[in-house]
Each structure stands twice: as C-alpha cells, then as structure tokens.
Amino acid sequence: MRAWSAPEVPVLPVVGPPVQLHDTATGRLRTSSPAGAARLYVCGITPYDATHMGHAATYVAFDLLNRAWRSAGHPVTYVQNVTDVDDPLLERADKVKIDWVELAERETELFRQDMHALRVLPPDHLVGAVESIPWAVAYIERLQAAGSIYQVESDLYFSVSADSTFGSVSGLDRAQMTPLFAERGGDPDRAGKKDPLDCVVWRGERPGEPSWDSPFGRGRPGWHIECTAISQEHLGVDFDVQGGGSDLVFPHHEMCASHAHVASGERFAQGYAHAGMVAYDGEKMSKSRGNLVFVSQLRNSDVDPMALRLVLLRHHYRSDWEWTDAALWDAVDTIQRWRKALSLGAGAPSAPVVEGVLAALAHDLDAPTAVDVVEQWVAATLGTGGLADTSDQRAGHAVHQLIDAALGLSL
Numbered sequence: 001m002r003a004w005s006a007p008e009v010p011v012l013p014v015v016g017p018p019v020q021l022h023d024t025a026t027g028r029l030r031t032s033s034p035a036g037a038a039r040l041y042v043c044g045i046t047p048y049d050a051t052h053m054g055h056a057a058t059y060v061a062f063d064l065l066n067r068a069w070r071s072a073g074h075p076v077t078y079v080q081n082v083t084d085v086d087d088p089l090l091e092r093a094d095k096v097k098i099d100w101v102e103l104a105e106r107e108t109e110l111f112r113q114d115m116h117a118l119r120v121l122p123p124d125h126l127v128g129a130v131e132s133i134p135w136a137v138a139y140i141e142r143l144q145a146a147g148s149i150y151q152v153e154s155d156l157y158f159s160v161s162a163d164s165t166f167g168s169v170s171g172l173d174r175a176q177m178t179p180l181f182a183e184r185g186g187d188p189d190r191a192g193k194k195d196p197l198d199c200v201v202w203r204g205e206r207p208g209e210p211s212w213d214s215p216f217g218r219g220r221p222g223w224h225i226e227c228t229a230i231s232q233e234h235l236g237v238d239f240d241v242q243g244g245g246s247d248l249v250f251p252h253h254e255m256c257a258s259h260a261h262v263a264s265g266e267r268f269a270q271g272y273a274h275a276g277m278v279a280y281d282g283e284k285m286s287k288s289r290g291n292l293v294f295v296s297q298l299r300n301s302d303v304d305p306m307a308l309r310l311v312l313l314r315h316h317y318r319s320d321w322e323w324t325d326a327a328l329w330d331a332v333d334t335i336q337r338w339r340k341a342l343s344l345g346a347g348a349p350s351a352p353v354v355e356g357v358l359a360a361l362a363h364d365l366d367a368p369t370a371v372d373v374v375e376q377w378v379a380a381t382l383g384t385g386g387l388a389d390t391s392d393q394r395a396g397h398a399v400h401q402l403i404d405a406a407l408g409l410s411l
Contacts, residue, residue, distance in 0.1 A: 001082060001084075001108075001126045001127055001128045001131060002112075002126065003112070003122035003123055003124075003125075003126040004112040004113070004115050004116040004120075004122045005116060005122070006121060006122050007116075007119050007121070007410065009067070009070070009121070009404065009405050010401040010404050010405045011405070012071060012354070012358075012401060012402065012405050012406075014354060014355075014358070015071070015072060015073050016068065016071035016072045016073075016358035016359075016361070016362055016406075017072065017358065017359055017362040018031050018032070018033060018072055018362065019031070019032045019065070019068045019069055019072055019361075019362050020032070020362060020363055020364055021065065021241065021271060021273050021364055021365070022273065022318060022364050023271040023272060023273070024169065024170075024249055024253075024272040024273065024274050025168060025169050025171070025271070025272050027171075029363075029364060030270075030271050032069070032240055032241065032270075032271065034069070034074050034240050036075075037074065037075040037076060037077045038069040038074045038075070038076045038077070038240050038241075039076075039077050039079075039235040039236075039239035039240045039241075040062065040065065040066065040069075040076060040077070040078045040079070040239070040240060040241050040243065041078075041079045041080070041227070041230075041231040041234075041235055041239060041241070041242050041243065041269070042058070042059070042062045042078070042079075042080050042123075042243040042244055043080070043081060043227055043243070043244035043245075043248055043252065043253075044080040044081045044082045044083065044126070045082060045083070045107075045108075045111055046082075046083040046084075046086050046088055046089055047082060047083075047084060047089065047103070047104045047105075047106075047107035047108045047111060048088050048089040048091075048092040048093070048103060048104075048107060048287075049092070049107060049287050049292075050107065050110055050111075050114075050292075050294045050295070050296050050297075051110065051111050051114040051115075051294065051295045051296065052278075052285050052287075052292040052293055052294050052295065053278055053280075053285065053292075053293045053294075053295065053308075053311075053312070053323050054245070054277060054278040054284070054285040054292075055111075055295075056114065056118060056295050056308070056312060057275055057276075057278050057312050057315070057317070058243075058244065058245045058275040059115060059118075059120050060118060060120060060309060060312045060313070060317075060408070061243075061275040061312075061317035061365060062243045062273075062275075063119075063120045063121055063408055064313075064317065064361060064365045064367060064407075064408070065241065065243070065273070065365060066078055066121050067121070067361070067405065067406055067407075067408060068358075068361045068362055068365065068406070070405075071358055071361070071362075071405065071406055072362065076124075077124050077234070077235065078121070078122075078123040078124050078125075079123055079124065079125045079127065079230065079231060079234045079235055080123040080125070080126055080127070081126075081127050081128070081129065081132070081226065081227055081230050082104075082108055082111075082126060082127070082128045082129065083129045083223060083226065084101075084104040084105075084108065084128040084129050084130055085100070085104070085129050085130050085210055085220060086129070086223060087185075088287075089103065089104055090209060090210075100210065104128075108128075110296055113296070114295040114296055114299070117295070117299055117305040118295070118305055118308060118309050118408075119305075119306075119309065119408045119409070119410055120408070121408075124234075125230075125234045127230045127234070129221070129226045132221075132226060132229055132230045132233070133212050133214075133220070133221060135229040135230065135232075135233045136201075136221035136225050136226055136229040137214045137215065137216075137221070138229070139225060139228060139229040139232070139259070139263060140156065140201050140202055140216070140221070140225060141215065142263040143158060143201065143259065143262060143263055146162065146262050146263060147162065148162035148163075148262050149201065150194060152190065152192040152193060153192070153204065154204025154205065154217060154219065155200050155202060155203055155204050155219075156200065156201050156202035156216055157193060157194075157198045157199065157200055157201065158198060158199050158200075158201045158224075158225075158255070158258070158259060158262075159194055159195065159198055160195055160197050160198055160199070160255075160258060161194070161195060162258075162262050163258040163261050163262050165257070165258070165261055166254065166258050167254065168257070169249065169250070169253050169254045169257050169272055170249045170250040170253075170254050172250055174197070177197055177250060177251070178196060178197065180250050180251065181196070181197055181250075181251050184247065184250075184251060184252070185223065185251075186199060186251055187200070197251075199222060199224055199251065199255050200222040201221065201222045201224070201225040201259075202214065202216050202219050202220075202221060202222065202225075203219050203220055203221070203222060204216075204217055204218070204219040205217070205218040205219050223252065224251070224252055224255035224256055224259065225259060227252070227256050228255075228256045228259040228260055228268070231256070231260075231268075231269075232260060232264075237260060237264050237266035237267065237268065238266050238267045238268075238269065238270055239268075239269050239270065240269070240270050240271065241269060241270070241271050241272070241273055242256070242257075242268065242269035242271070242272050242273075243272075243273045243274070243275075244274060244275070245274060245275050245276075245277065246274040246275060246276055246277060246318075246320075247277065248274065249272070249274055253272055256268055257269070274318065275317045275318065276315075276316075276317065276318050276319045276320040276321065277320045278320075278321060278322070278323055279291075279320065279321070279322040279323065280292070280293055280322065280323045282322070284320075285323070293323050295308065298328075303328070303332070304332060304335060306335050306409050306410060306411060307328060307331040307332040307334075307335050308328070308331075309408060309409060310331040310334060310335060310371070310409065311323075311327050311328055311331045312367075313367040313368070313370070313371050313407060313409075314327070314331070314367070314368055314371055315367075315368065316364075316365075316366060316367065316368055317365050317367065318364075334375075335409075335411065337378060337382070338374065338378055338403075338409075338411055339411050340382065341377070341378040341381040341382050341396070342396045342399060342400050342411055343396070344381060344390065344396055345393070345394075345395075345396045345397070346390035346391075346392060346393045346394075346395060346396065347377065347380075347381035347389065347390055347392055347395035347396050347399065348377050348380035348381045348389040348390075348391065348392060348395060349389075349391060349392045349395065350377070350392050350394070350395040350398035350399050350402075352373075352377075353373055353374060353376075353377045353395075353398075353399055353402065354398065354399075354402050356369075356370070356373035357370040357373050357374065357402055357403070357406050357407070358402075358406060360373065361406055361407075367407065370406070370407060371407070374399065374403060374407075377395075377399060381395065381396075
C-alpha cells in the first residue's frame, strides 16, 4: 500500500540526547537505545470515515518519536497498518450503499492527505489488512503448531492461557479485562470458547462478507493477528516500540504481545507507548457519538495545518484533553507571531533554544515544554518597548531549522 510523500526534514548541526519514553507495561521511563535502526510499529486507521483530531494527535505523537530518534542519530524503520477490511468498515459501506473496497480506498487517500498536510513523516511500510492475509495465515499456522489455536464452529480462537505472560502489557486483572474486551470488539460470552478472553484469529466466511481461501477454510483474519503478522514481517521480534492510542492497550496490544510470545518465545516489543484520548463537547471523540472534529474539514476551511499541529503539540501526548475552538484560534495567532520573529533573521541566542527543545522531546516527547522554549525565544526576539534581542545574527535560520526538524512545524 502506498504511503504519503515525505516532507524534507532539515539536518540539524547537533545531535540530540538519547530518547526516554514512558513504557505502559512497566509504568516507568525507559531509555531507548536502538542497535542500528530504531523499529517502530503504530496501529493505523480503520478507513470508514475521515481522520479526526483524536487520530491526528496519535500520529503526531509518534511522529515526534520518529523525529527525536532521528535527532539522536538513529535511522528509523517505521511500520503502520490500515485495517481495510473489518466489521465497522463493512457495516458503514452497507449503510451508505457503497462498495467496501471503494470506501476503504477513498478514506485511506483522505488520511494520506491529512498526514501530509500535518507534516507527519510517512511510514516505510504502510500495509493494508487485505495484503497482509498471507502473513496472517502463516502466523496462525505457527500458533497452531504451538498448540494455542482451537475451533468454534467455522472460527479459530487463540487461547490466552497458552501465554504465561498474558496481562503483562496492560497490567489489568480479569475483572477489568472482561468488560473492556466486550466493549472493544471481543466476544466474552460466546458459547464454545475455552476462556471468555480468548480472541478470534480467523473468522470463517459469513454470507455477504468478503472472504479469502486458507488452510482453515474461507474467511478473514482477526484484527489482533493482523497487526502481529505485519509487525513481525517487517520488524521482527523484540522491536523497539509498539505505539497507538491508549484505547489499544487492552485487548489489542495485549493480544499482539501474546501471539508473538507464544509463536516465537520472544518479546513482541521492548516498550509500549500510548497516546491519550481527545475529547470534544465533554466526551471522547468517537464516530459512534458523532462528536468529531475532522482534519480535512478544517483544512478545507483554510485553517493553516501548522496551527492544527501546534494545538496538538501544546498537549503532552499521554494526556487526555479536550479540543476547543479557542485553542485553535490561539494557535493561529501564535503561528503568525512565530513567523514574524523568524522573518527577522537575527534574534535572541539560538543555542539555548536548540538544546532546550531537543532535551524536552527526548524526555518522553515533552512537546509542551519544547513549545514553551520556542515561545520564550520569540518573546525575547520580538521584545516589548524596544527591548528586542537580536544578538544572534543567524538565530532565525537556526530556530527555523530546529522547529521544522524536531517539532514538524514548517513556518
């Protein structure tokens, strides 16, 4: 599957510090010291509607990680999936009377445009669920060989009891897991299952649904095995970071980790990072609630995409927060002020800004602190009452390169 085109990223004249990232599984900061290329997998969209600001917050968050690694001198191999066949997509296509393939292709293209506008670095591999089916089939066969697969009617299930480490990603107990499993696509009450938390890895053919041939009969893979297979195909076991929204901690990332551990005996990922949820009108943005703020609608209303990105950067990636129009218009004004300061050429000393921004981002992607560092430089450069600081003749160029390379803001 084609990704979006990559923006040009300036090469900074300094090397950033090692990246520390909060690991969901341990609850602690973990220094990421990749041997060779840093390997990152981020769960992608199910393309049945346009990209909203909650999606954008997640992908901008991991774009910051990508950039922080690069600033620290590490090449990055970045993989992202697109779940281009799944129940929500099929249900939406049926509801609006459109072919599901056409719907998936249309919304995936819109996602590409939104990510390009927000200057999110594209993944090296953007992989659709449909194209990954052969890998998923092969992975299910590995799990079968390990004795962790059983059949219920035409479906195949993964037995979570096969993994002694099950629960280590989320840290949840069964009383917490069961309602979340039901809420997030699981079927704990299905008759014939060995354990309510066992997840489907192969969904047998249903009338009117797309299906593919396999050694298990016609059907399609489950969601969790899709990401497991794609990540292992391109990144191998024990890759550096598995990322996504906080609503993916359980069951999705827990199940992926269990699949990989049972199949290989190795860790799925070294660390797990999760972005917080974005609310609007008092509730988490959700397609089911309809309280969405779409990236494309704002872009088509002539809102500067860099202002959209700045709104996101002003919130720590792990925090839950609420989108407001006031925050957007404040970001528009801020972008104009930053551009004015950068256009002067000379400005306040740039070295402390470079050091401060890179240090903030290396410390658990602390974009709000990084933004504050730039704000202080802008205030000093523009000054008040004739007290502008223009002591560094190349400050504008240096800060412009910095906020493009590290923060993804092209001004």
